[in-house]
Amino acid sequence: MxxxxxxxxxxxxxxxxxxxxxxxxxxxxxxxxxxxxxxxxxxxxxxxxxxxxxxxxxxxxxxxxxxxxxxxxxxxxxxxxxxxxxxxxxxxxxLARTREGRLQRARQIADGLAKVGIPGAYDGALAYVTNPDLMSRTHFARWLVDTGVCRDNGEVFRRYLVSGKPGYVAHRWAxxxxxxxxxxxxxxxxxxxxxxxxxxxxxxxxxxxxxxxxxxxxxxxxxxxxxxxxxxxxxxxxxxxxxxxxxxxxxxxxxxxxxxxxxxxxxxxxxxxxxxxxxxxxxxxx
CATH class of the missing domain: 3.20.20.140 (Metal-dependent hydrolases)
Known part of the structure; x- marks a missing residue:
């Protein structure tokens, strides 16, 4: 073989x-x-x-x-x-069209987190971003872990960033x-x-x-x-x-x-x- x-x-x-x-x-x-x-x-x-x-x-x-x-x-x-x-x-x-709306979505995610007592999420997550056009849930997850809100990324997604949770915002992709x-x-x-x-x-x-x-x-x-x-x-x-x-x-x-x-x-x-x-x-x- x-x-x-x-x-x-x-x-x-x-x-x-x-x-x-x-x-x-x-x-x-x-x-x-x-x-x-x-x-x-x-x-x-x-x-x-x-x-x-x-x-x-x-x-x-x-x-x-x-x-x-x-x-x-x-x-x-x-x-x-x-x-x-x-x-x-x-x-x-x-791909440029697909990236459109990511920052707006990120602000909506931050607004949802603020409503459940987690302020400052947008600026916090932005500090982890190299390419602002591609700000994603993963960047929010890293900030939430590093600030002690959650133990790991899995907990972040389960509690805040999947459908039905306060930080979830749907996005229409390609x-x-x-x-x-x-x-x-x-x-x-x-x-x-x-x-x-x-x-x-x-x-x-x-x-x-x-x-x-x-x-x-x-x-x-x-x-x-x-x-x-x-x-x-x-x-x-x-x-x-x-x-x-x-x-x-x-x-x-x-x-x-x-x-x-x-x-x-x-x-x-x-x-x-x-x-x-x-x-x-x-x-x-x-």
């Missing part, structure tokens, strides 16, 4: 909601034995040139990447684009077809990120996978930081059922917060086609 690359195709830098720079992420990926890496910041391409240069310097192969926020059946779904051209104008314009279209226009392959995280009924999940495939979607994450072994087995079977390629990515955000480190996922099941085999021509090698 041929060697399976230690590929980590889902990670975030300080240009979205991670804590490390693209350069620090590349160095960590190399130290963890990653052979093929992608930076997939939320709705943002600003770190791609730095990531590509850092990957070359570290001697690891690289794919252009992004993670796009999508609204589907009332739920926020994330679609990872791999092998994209970061300079593609259609993708860049689409449509599924729009996001896949932008990725295809940029020469990439679209992948459903961490499908086990979404609270869909079986019928809704089947609809997501069916519509995604109809729009030209190519793959799903089988192995990712939030998937247990049962999730991995379920989505391996669904990859075969829908003829999807399988992706593998830690969803790494921070050495202190992420469930697993870069490069530490198990290998993909041998019966699955790795997504990077479909993207061979897009891989940049050192």
């Amino acid at each position: 041929p060697h399976q690359l230690n590929a980590d195709l889902h990670s975030h830098s300080s240009l979205s909601d991670g804590t490390l720079t693209p350069e620090a992420l590349a160095a960590r990926a190399r130290a963890q034995g990653v052979e093929l890496w992608a930076l997939t910041d939320h709705d943002e391409l600003a770190g791609q040139a730095r990531a590509a240069a850092a990957a070359r310097a570290e001697g690891i192969a690289w794919l252009g990447g992004v993670e796009i926020s999508v609204t589907f059946a009332g739920e926020t779904v994330h679609i990872v684009g791999l092998g994209i051209d970061p300079a593609n104008e259609e993708l860049g314009a689409g 449509g599924l077809g729009e996001a896949v279209g932008w990725i295809l226009a940029a020469g990439g392959a679209a992948v459903i990120a961490h499908p086990g995280r979404y609270k869909f009924t079986p019928i809704e999940e089947y609809a997501l996978f069916s519509e995604f495939k109809a729009h030209g979607g190519a793959g799903i994450e089988v192995l990712t930081g939030s998937h247990g072994s049962a999730d991995a087995a379920k989505y391996a079977a669904m990859a075969i059922e829908f003829d999807f390629a399988a992706s593998r990515g830690s969803d790494f955000h921070s050495p202190d917060e992420s469930r697993i480190d870069l490069g530490t996922l198990p290998k993909l099941p041998k019966q699955l086609e790795p997504i990077w085999q479909r993207l061979e021509a897009r891989i940049q090698r050192p």
